[in-house]
Every structure is written in C-alpha cells, then in structure tokens.
Amino acid sequence: MSEQGQTTEAAPEEEAPQESRSRQVLREIAESSSMVVFMAIVASMLIGGLLIIFADEAVRESAVYFFSRPSDTFSAIGDALGSAYSAMFNGAVLNLQAESFAATIKPFTQTLTMATPLIFAGLGLGLGFRAGLFNIGAQGQLLMGATVGAYIGFAWDLPAGLHLLLAVLGCALGGALWGFIPGVLKAKRGAHEVIVTIMLNYVALYLVAWLLSLEAFQREGSDNPISPVVAETAQYPKILGVQFNLHLGFVVALLCAVGVWWLMERSTLGFRLRAVGANPSAARTAGMSIGAATIITMVIAGALAGLAGSAPVLGTQKFLTDSVAGSLGFDAITVALLGRSRPLGIVLAAILFGGLQASGPSLQVNAGLPVDIVVVIQALIVLFIAAPPLVRAMFRLPAPAHEKEVAA
C-alpha cells in the first residue's frame, strides 16, 4: 500500500509555486488527512441524516402528497433532522435546556465516561496495528479483564487504595492472558492472529457465562447470571463529585495514552515493535526477534483491552455480567482506525465515539430514534476514513502528492 497515489498527481505539483500564499495554505488544509477525517465525519452524519429522514413517520406521510404540497415534506424533513441533531448535541456535549451549570455540562462528562473504555482498548489495538498485528480480540480480552478485576473487587476484602490497585491490575492481567494466547500461537505455530482472536472472543464469552453460573460468581439471592456488586474499596472514585459519573478510570486511561506514546515513540522496545510492524524481514535481519515482539505486543495490547474492562466493572456498572463488554471491543477497532493508531488520535476518536454513544439515550427520548443510528454513523465514519480517495472524490478535495498509508 505504499506507492498509492504517488504518480497520479505529478502535474499539479509544477503549478504550485505560482499559487498565492493564502491559496497554498488552503490547499495544504484541503490535502491534509485531518481534512479527510473531518469530511468523513460530515459525510457520515449526512448519510445518517438520510436514514433518519427515511425512518421518520411524518416525512413518509407527507411524502405521499409530495407533489401537491412539497413544503410539508421539507418541513417534516427539517423537523426530523433538527430534533435528531439537537438531541445528539444535548446528549453528548452540552445540555442547553438544563437549569443548573452541573446539568448543562453533565452530557460532556458522560461522553468522557463512555470514552474511557474506548481509550484503553483503542490504545491496545492501535499498538497492535503498529506492530503489524491485527487483533480482533479486544472483546474477549476486555471480558477476561473485567472478570478477573470484578472477582478481585467483590471477593477480596482489602483496604481502600490497595484494593482498587489490585483490581485494576487484575483487569490488566486477565486481558494480558487472553492476549498472550494468540501471541504465542502466532509466534510459535504461525497461527493467524485474526482467526485466533475472533475465536477467543467467543471462548471468553462462554467461559464467563459458565463462571457466572458457579457459586463463587453468583450474586446471593439471584438466579440471573450476575455477580455481586464490587466492593466500594475497589471502585474507581468519582473525580468530579457524586452527581457526575466520570470516574478515575478516565485519568488512568489518559496516563496509559501517555505511557503508550512514550513506549512507542521514545523507548527501544517501542522502536523494535514498530520496526517489526513496518518490515518484519528487515527487523529480523537487524537481529530482532519477531516472535518475541509478537508476544510482547499481544500481551500489552491484551492488558490494555483488559483495563478497558475495568471501566464498566469498577467504574460505571460495578458488577459482572456476560454482556458487560457490549460491543466495546469492536467499537475500539473503529477508534484505533479513526485515531490512526496514534495515542492522541485514539483519545480524540474515543471521545468522538464516546459522545456518539452518550447521545444514545437522548436520541431515544427526545427524537424517538433508536440508538442503532449511532452504530451506523460510527461504521460509516471508519469506512470513509479507510478510503481517503473516496472522500476526496465526494467532496472534490485535491489529492496530496504523497499520500500516507492508511492505518493498519
């Protein structure tokens, strides 16, 4: 994927010097990959809008007599879109109808809360992508992490700080174990990590379902497969006070982002991992062990995905079920792709997708739209991001002289 678009845009390059300075700046903005990202988001929101219009009953009713009174249809379309987008804004950024300051900013803290597991898992996946490993297994790693963390949280009895620390480490350990398996199978037996991680997702799911049927994991007096509530000493403290859900996990996630940045950009190990990802044969020639790099990457990626499991079990939901992972593992793939596998990008992408998810309830209540629209928009964004030429063609953006490789 390296020579992509190199030869096609040779001609406009020669005209460049004649352009005025301001035009050049504009051109650079239009060419930049952030412009593509922005436009991909715009395009996805527009297509999402089309769906909203299509599903809106008032629009469909008025479209029946479109040719006699088109204005009805257009006003219905306007209403549908207006209520949807304002519900999104109110649900994810600021609630402008709220009376107190706390209620106004609550949606944004909710966005950050939702972004927390996505940051963790996205970091893990991004790390894998850069080391040339396509890890689809965040879902299973997250679930295993959540299981170990939750068990430590509700079964052990420890003083406040230590308990939380051990529970968080337990999450990382559970995930790391589930990342180690595909890593070692890839390194020693050449088993393709995509297949193994997909399969391990389901193994984890059934394993947790089984664990939850055991005495040790059962909540007392309940027949449902749910665990006891995690002890208060093992819960993430709320960092903005009790009226907000935002918990310490978000800070831990940001610290992890910094840690991953340091690991990948500043440390020898990170250099080795990147070298293996960029060109395995060259790395092997330089004396690096591909197998070791694979295992280390998968263990770290698994640990980060496992930490993502700490956000629900120690932060928001506070107990274990077999659906605790939701679709976080797959959402995290989109986060890592949107963030181009870079820590800062991943944090921003996670906040964007966290926002989309946080807007779900508001969409449901205020605009009467199912939460699923968020999944559609999310998938569209990533599809567009993955194919910059498509976005450029849609918005007639100029192609850059040297296009960067698409993430992963």
Added chain:
Amino acid sequence: MTATVADAPAAPAPSTVIPPKKFGPSIALGVIALLSLVIFGIGTPSGASTTFVVARGTDFVHLPAYTAPSRLAAVLLSLVGLGLAGWAAYRANQHRKVGIWLPVVYGMAIMGALLTWAGAGRDATSIQITGLLTSSLFLAVPLVFGALAGTLCERSGIINIAIEGQLLAGAFLAALVASMVGNAYVGLIAAPVAGALVGLLLAIFATKYWVNQIVVGVVLNMLVVGLTSFFFSTVMTENGDLNQALGMAKLPIPLLSSIPILGPVLFNQNLLVYILYVTVAVLQVMLFKSRWGLRVRAVGEHPKAADTVGINVNRTRVRNTVLGGAIAGLGGAFFTVASGLAFGKEMTSGKGYIALAAMILGRWSPRGALAAALLFGFADALRAQLGAIGSPIPSQFLAMFPYIATIFAVAGLVGHARPPAAEGIPYKK
C-alpha cells in the same frame, strides 16, 4: 512435538527434499481419544444403559428404540476415535494427508461417546438420534452457506470477514420482502440480493481503494448490524406487517425420504436445504474441475501469474466476492423465512464467525466446508440434546467447541490449514 512439525527445512535443500513428518495432529487426536476412553468409557457405571431412539412415530419405517450398555458403547466409540488417530499417524508416517472426513468422523465419535456417557442410567430419557441428526443438518445450513461464501472469496484472494454481515443482511431482506409479498419463497430471492450488496461494498473497498480487507469486513459487519437494527426498531416496529413470521413447508422427497434414519434426516427438509445440497456440489465441481475454478484459484494463489496469462485479476475478485456475498445472503434466509421466524436484532449472533471457522477447518473447499459445518451443527444440536437430558457437562463448554477446534486447526494441531497465498493482498499493476 515442536521438533516434528518444524516447517522449513533448515539446510540448503538437496535434490530430494524429505519434509519432516508431522505427528502433531495425530498425537493430539490420540490424547483426546484416550481421555474420552478413560472419562466416558471407564467412567461410565458398568451396569448402566443408554437408550437411543432412531425413528420417530411419523416415520415410514418404524424402528424400535435401541438400548445399549453405556460403558461398552462409550468404549467402542472412543476406540473408533483412537483408531482414527492411529490411521492419521500411519498416514503422517507415509507423508500423506488425511481427508476432511477424518476429523469429522472423529469428532462425531468422541461426541457420541460423550452423549452415551451423559445418557447413561437415565431410564426416563432417551437419546433421539434422528432428531439430533436432523437438527444438526438444519443448524449447519447457515454455516455451510457462510463457509461457501468465505471459500469463494478467499480462493480469489479476498478475505471475507463480512460473512456475519452478509448473513444478517440476507435474513433482514428475506423477512422484509417476504412479508411485503406475503410469500416466504420470495424471501429466498431477496436474501441473496442483500448479501451481494454487502459483498459488492467489500469488493469495491478491497480492490478499488485497497483498504485492508479485514478492516472493511469488521466495519461492514458493524454497518449491517446498525442498519438492520435501525430499520427493525423504526420501520418494522411501526408496521408489524413488514416483519411477519412466515415459514417454508417441509418438502419430503418421495421414496428417498422413507429410507430409515437417513431419509427423514436428509430428504425431509425445506427448499433451502435442497438448494444447499446443489450449491455445495456445483461449487465443489466448479472450483476444482472447471476452467473458471482454475482461474479463480490462480488469482488467489498468484495473481501476477494469472494476470500475465490474461486473467483480469480484480474483475475476478469482484465477481467472486459478489457471488460469495449472494450465497451468504441466501444462507441468511435460514434465520427468518426458512425457520419460520420474524427478523430480530442481531439474530445471526456470531454464526458468521463460526462459518469462517468452518471454512478454515474445511481447508477452503466446499466439501470440507460442508463437513466442518455439519460437525459444528452436530455440536450445537448436541448442546440442545444434552440440555434436555440434563448433562453433567456445562453447555457452555460444548458451545465453545467450534471455536476451540478452529484454534487447534489454525495452530496446526489438527491438520495443517494453509490459506490461499495471495489472500488479503490488494493487486496493483
């Protein structure tokens, strides 16, 4: 074990290279069969017996229920497994491969031993063999279609992770169109269209924009889940007429369906199952015996060589991916019109990924896909059966079986899984 399976000959190859003998798979099979012998065979109380019911009251030929001493049956079945492991070792010693039939028969023997063990001493309940086999085949239907779709795509060099999405899209459109027309069979026409559309998207992104095919597959799955759930919660929920539970009648084939045991299992099914038989047979012949199949495989193994002899690589890939999508979409019809159910959110629940597993275990051939899918279907049916008779084995472990079997397969422990060489690499001139 690691020493016996080292892949590459280390020294510069002399004129006759003797590859190392691979005993890993047969050892793994042998160990599991031994465990089965000890746990299910010796572990069964000696006096107990298991009752097998091989015919149902409605069958043409009425066979009496058969009661076997549990321990003997379990021991015999485990010995069959052990024998198969020995056969695999014998073939490995001669540097020859074993067919896909071996792991399938082996798997069924071991699971049969498990079933006998679980049913031992339960006089009130009996093991419904015909019912078990019928539901195995039925549960395998979407897996076979999905695995065929994966095989078609991957043989041409496109990784199809979007099988799940294609199944779901097929299930959705089949239910929608069939409900609109009021005829379940129309759903069978609509379903492939939905799958083909998903396949087309995959093909465009993979061949035109060179996006990583795994990325596209994963994202397409998300997109289809989002779209179908969205329309389910809006349009379908508002007008219930658009999502009705329509069923397809069973069509017993005269004469064939009255064969004891096999007849009701194979030839008293609905139209989709018969389409399945035809599809598997046609694809098996076409892929390996026809000019088209040779070209497809050439594109998947060595696109440059294929291009040199004048095969349009990307066109072949797009066509195959669309065709594969259509087949998976048809398989999606299983969930709604062929099962007599209305569409539900995410109703394929990961079957697309098991289909992917069946494709790998079936070594990228239609015949193998059928065998592997039947094995997985059997495991699924067994889970239901064991749940009914109340087994000491948690059902979750049986549910894990297909996934663990696949991990073993790709790790080279049960036969060697080698994908087409050019899989996942975009072709650029």
